[in-house]
Amino acid sequence: MSKLDNPLSIYKLLPKSNCKLCGAPTCLAFAAAVIKGDKRINECPHLEKEDIEELNGQIVRQMTPEEQLKQILVPLKEEILNVDFSAAVERLGAKFSGDKLTVKCLGKDFIVDSKGNFISDCHINVWVIVPLLNYIIHSAGKDLSGKWVTFRELSSDTVWISFFEKRFEEPLKQLIDSYPDLIEDLILIFNGKHVENSYSSDISLVLYPLPKVPLLICYKKPVEDLQSQLNIFFDMTADENLKIDSIYRLCVGLLVMFQKIALRHA
Template sequence: MSKLDNPLNIYKLLPKSNCKLCGVATCLAFAAAVIRGDKRLKECPHLENNTIEELEGKIIRQMTPEEHLKQVLVPLKEEIVKVDFSASVKRLGAKLSGDKITIKCLGKDFTVDSKGTVISDCHINVWVIVPLLNYIIRSAGIDPSEKWVPFRELSSDTVWDSFFEQRFEKPLKQLIDSYPDLIEDLIYIFNGKPVETSFTSDISLVLYPLPKIPLLICYKKPEEDLESKLNVFFDSTAGDNLQIDSIYRLCVGLLVMFQKISSRHI
């Protein structure tokens, strides 16, 4: 076996006794942890030292999503050098700050230089930086139509739709369920605007993660035997101003921000 690049390859080498002596519940979970880099083979007490030495160098650790995004940043920073900031202000709904461009993200200033370096008083995470640079490079600059559509209507690629539901919609619903004051925080901290819509909800809130990428969150509180309901909508022009993968990543970045806010208050 030349490479060990998935959990099943590791699992085949383990005793499959689920003894938990490694600190993990099952041998399969331990194998997955080894591939992620969270565990080392030597933490399994049933493997011989010579076996561990032989196999350790063959393990190919999987990159985390954050590590992958850091690699994605490299070509983006090369592309952004070609962007004429002064000619892009209107297209992006931004303003020029000397030789840099400043864009509002959730009501906060994010300043970007020609090398793709991002500066802000707000918490910055790689999930937001990648979509921000993509927006600067590729946005068509189309003004919002004020027609709201679900994420699935922005693209025919159902893979991203599944990611969006699992990594953003469901966790956001759970977060608001456990911390109802989050809605108020989104209004006051991130310049959210309550709006009236035709959708059934107790509150409908518009946020602007980027100037021409408005986001509508509709939340209905739980009632008696009915659980809460959350739906997220985008302006129909969102796909023209930001690629579908970056829209997904931008939302995950927002969720990270929201989780940090709620963790300070819960």
């Protein structure tokens, strides 16, 4: 039997009765959960023991996004060995002391050594570290233009655009809708700055996830029957100072931090 590395390959082997005894709403949902590692194939009560043993040896579980990022870290830590920290200071808007580079991320110091190891008083997650290493290695050091553009204007890749909208913009809007005071917390905790209200917003806030990759958050509060609006903008040089995939991952990392802050409001 060939490897079972996608939900459909497992679904074909299931009874397709949608009995829900496994805890999933459908057999296809169960198959998807098995591939993700959220369910085990023996949780289907209709499969024979012999079949389960055979199938277990054929299933290839998909890595989680976090696991994928941890794999990406390995080559990045090898690449950073070739970076001259002292020469990169101006390019990155960073500081250099001893053998370590200090980069401001959301107003907090992230200290990195020549082997790619980080120290910070701020919570460190892999969604932030991977873009930060990419920034140190690949940033062109372009000065900010002062012109704001959307993620869609930075990238023509529909996959990254979809990821950005579904996994950052939409959940961030839901988060701010649920916790309106979150905007003020972002200012206090992450050295955000109010700017003149832009794009018909009630609140316009600039954050600096990285020194040369600022983020403009524009939020319009809901009024009567009108829903709230959230728009995210980047300096037009962003894709020269950080690759598109890392911009997306950095934003998801910020969302993880924001969600932790929101829990304090719960």
